[in-house]
Amino acid sequence: MLTYVARRVLYSVPVLIVASFLLFAFVRVTFDPTARLRQSRDVHAVERARHDLGLDQPIVKQYAHWAGGFVHGDWGESTRTHERVFPIIRRAFWNTLQLIIWGVGLSAIVAVSTGVFSAVRQYSVPDYVFTGLSFVGLAMPPFWFGLIAIQFLAVYPKNWFGLDHTPLFFVGLHSSTAPGFADYARHLALPVLTLTVQIVATWSRYQRASMLDAMSADYVRTARAKGVPRRQVIVKHALRNALIPLVTVMALDVGALFGGLVITEEIFSIPGMGRLFIDSLVSGDANVLVVWTVVTASFVIVFNLLADVLYGLLDPRIRYT
C-alpha cells in the first residue's frame, strides 16, 4: 500500500506543477500586480515595480522564479497590504479549517446516520421526513439559510426572551472581550449549522441510495438467510460497502471546501480562504491570488489521493498494485 501511496504522490507532482503553471499564467494574464501603482504620481513607480517583480521576464522564467520561492517558503508579498503572503494564507486557512473540521465532522455523522436510517426504513414516515428535509436543504441557498438562522436562532430569541446578548453569535469566531470555549462554540454554531445543512442534504442522499443498493445485494440477502443478526448485517456487511461512493464524494467536497466557503464566511464575517479570495480578486492582489489558487488546487489533489486510499481500506476487493 505504501508503494501505491508513494506512486500516487509522485503522479500528483507533475499534475501539481502543470496546474500551478497554468494557474500562475492565468493570474498573471488576468491581473497586473502593478495595477495599484498606476495611480501613483511617481511616473516611474510601475516601471520600477515591474522590474523588481520580474514582470519584464518571459512567463516561464517568472514561473520558475516564483515556484522556486514557493517551495522554499518564500510566497511573495501582497501587493495590497505589503504583508508576506504566507502568514496571510496561514491565517485564512486556519479559520476555514476550523469551519471544515466541525462542519464536515458533524455532517458526516448526521448524513451517514440519516442515510442509513432512511434506507433501512425505506418508505417509512421518518424516511419521508428525512427525504423532504434533504430536498429543502438542497434547495436552500447558503446565504438564505445563514440569514434565516441568524434571524431565528440569534436575533429573535434575544428579543423574545429579553436577553442581554444573542444566544448564538454570528460575527467572527471569537469575542475579544470574553474569549473561551463557550464563546467559541457560540460563534461556531451558526456557520457550522449553515455548512452542515448544505452538506448533509447532499451526502445523506448519496448514503441512502448506496445503502439501498447494498441492502438489496446478494451477499446481504445471503447473510440474512444464514441468520446473521440484522444489526450486524447492516453495519458490517451493508454499511461498509455503502460508504465507498460517499467517501469519494466527501473527499472531493472537502478538498473543494477549502476555497469554497465564500458565502458562509462572508455572512458570518469569518476571515477565511473564501473571503481572502474575494478580497484579493476585487483588489487585484495577484501575488495572493496565485498562491491561493495553487494551495486550494493542492488540496483538491491531496483529497483525491485520500479518496483512492480510503477505497482500499473500505473495500478489501480493491488491491493496490
Place this chain on the structure above:
Amino acid sequence: MRPVLKLSRLVCLPLALVLLAAACGSSGSTKNGASGTGTTVAPKDVPTGGTLVLAADQEGDCTDWMGSCGGSSWFFWSIGNLTMPKAYSVQKAGDGWVAKPTTLLTGEAEVTATPKQVVTYHINPQAKWSDGTPITSTDFKFTWEQVAKGNDIYDRTGYEKVESVDDSKPDTAVVTFSDTFADWKTTLFGGNYGVYPAHLMKDHSEIANGYNWSGGPWKLDHWTKGTEWVLVPNPAYWGEKPKLDKVIFKLITDSSAEFQALKAGEVLGGYPQPQVDVIDQISAGGLTDTKAQYSPETGNAEALWMNAGKAPFDDINFRTAIAYAIDRDAIVERLFGKLGVHKALQTVTAPVLAPFASTNAFARYTKNPAKVNEFMTKAGWAKGPDGIWAKNGQPATFEIKTTTGNKRRELTEQVLQQDLKDAGFTVTLNNQKSSDLFGDQLPKGDFQVALYSNVLTSFYPSNCNLLCSKNIPTADNKFSGDNWTRTNVPELDTDYGNVEKNLNQTEAQAANKKGDDALADNVSILPLDPLPNILLTSSKIVGSVADNPIEGPFWQMTGWGLAK
C-alpha cells in the same frame, strides 16, 4: 482619489431580498434625521466606562497612512484620525464646516504670502506622544520629509510644494513653500496622514501593520486582520479624555449581516455605504432603538465623466445633447429618494464646500427632447428610421464604464441606458475592475463616458486637478495627470487654477464658482448625486453623534458614552 467605496459584494442583491422578507415580520421604527444631530447631552452627564462595539464594513490594507496601501478613508477615520496628531481639523460652524486648529497648536497658524508663502505653526507645549515625548517641530519636519521624499507614497499633494521646514525651535515649525499652496490647512500635517513621530521611526512604512504609540485621544490596542481593531484611551493625551474604556470595530463586510448585528445589538453603530440594498433595508424598518442620520452634505460628487478627447464627445454639442437627454432628478429619486434626497447635484464641487460652489451651475440640464434635437442637429447628426441618431452612416452608439459589482452604479447605468435610448442613443455598458478603470483606462483615455465619484480628500476644492489642461494625462507625462476627461478650457485653467494658488478665501471662492459655471457651459462632466452618507447608531450611545463629511463619523467619539 481615495477609494472610499469598496466594491460591493457578490451576494448583495439576493441578501437584500432575504432581509426585506425577514424584515416584514420585525417591529420598531427608524428615525430619519437630517444631518448633524445626535443624542446631545452635556459632557458632564455622559456616562463613563464601558465597551462600545461598532460595525466596520471596510478594512484598510495597512495603517501606514501616507503609504500607497493606506488609502482607505474608512480605516483612517476609525484609527488614524483618532490616534495621529493633526494641526487642523474640520469642524461644524453654524450651518457649514470650517477648518480649525486642534489642541496640537496654540492657535491659528501665521501665514505670510510674500515673497514666498510661509506658514508658522506654534505647537502646544502640552502636546506629547503617548510615551511622554513632546511633539515638536522635528516631527513636522520628519512628516514632510517622508511624504515629499519617501518611497511608495499615496499622494504627495501639497508636501511637494514645501521647500523647507525649520525645526530650530521645538515649539515652532516654520514651513516655507516653493509655490503657493492654498489648501495647506487641511492637507498638510493633518488631512489623511497626521503628524508622524520622528523619535519612534525611521521610515513611514514601519507602521503598516499597526502602531502602539499615539498622539491623539485614542490609542490602537490591537488590529486582528480580517476581524477587528480595538481602540483604548491614550492616557498621555493632553486634551479631552475619552469617556469609554474601549471601542471595538468589528469587520462585517456583508451589509445584511451588519443589519442583523445592529438588530441584535451585537454592534451599536455602523456607517454603511449608500448602496441600494442598504437603503432598502433601512426603509424596510426593523432597526429598533437605532437612529439613522442621512447626510447629503458630503465630500462626494458622483457624476458622468465624458471623454472630451474622443469622438463623439469631442463635440460640445454632442455632450450638451447628452446632458439634456437624461432625467437626473429621476435617477437621484430612484437611488436616494427613500433617504429624502430628491434633487440632482448641480455642481462638480462637493456639497460640503458649498461656499465655493456655483450650486445651480448645471440646473439648466433637465430632460428636454427638443434641446436634444437642437444640439444633435447642430452637431450634424440626423435621426434614422430606427429613431437612432446617425452621422456619416454611423449610429450614435457609445459605451459607459464604471466599477464592476457596484449595484448602485449598475442601477444608475440601467436608468441612463433607458433615458438615452428614448432620446435616440444606443448605449452599451462595459464595467471594469476598479484597478483597471482608474489605474489604466481612464488615465489613458480608453473610455467614452465613465460613471464614478470624485471624493474630497481635504477640505478644499481640487477641481483643477481634475479639469485643468496641465493635468491631462499624456504619453509624455506617463499618463500621470488626473484630468481624465481631457477637458481643455482656458477659463477653467484660469479659474480653477486661481483656487489652487489664492490664499484669499473670498477670492478663491469666487474663482471656483466661475470655474463651475464655465464647466457647465463646457459640460464634459454631468453631476448626478452627492452620495449621501448614512450613519446608524444605537440610542444607547450618549453624546454628540454626527457625521463629518471630511473626517468621518467617529470624529467626536471622545465625547461618547454608553447609557447605563
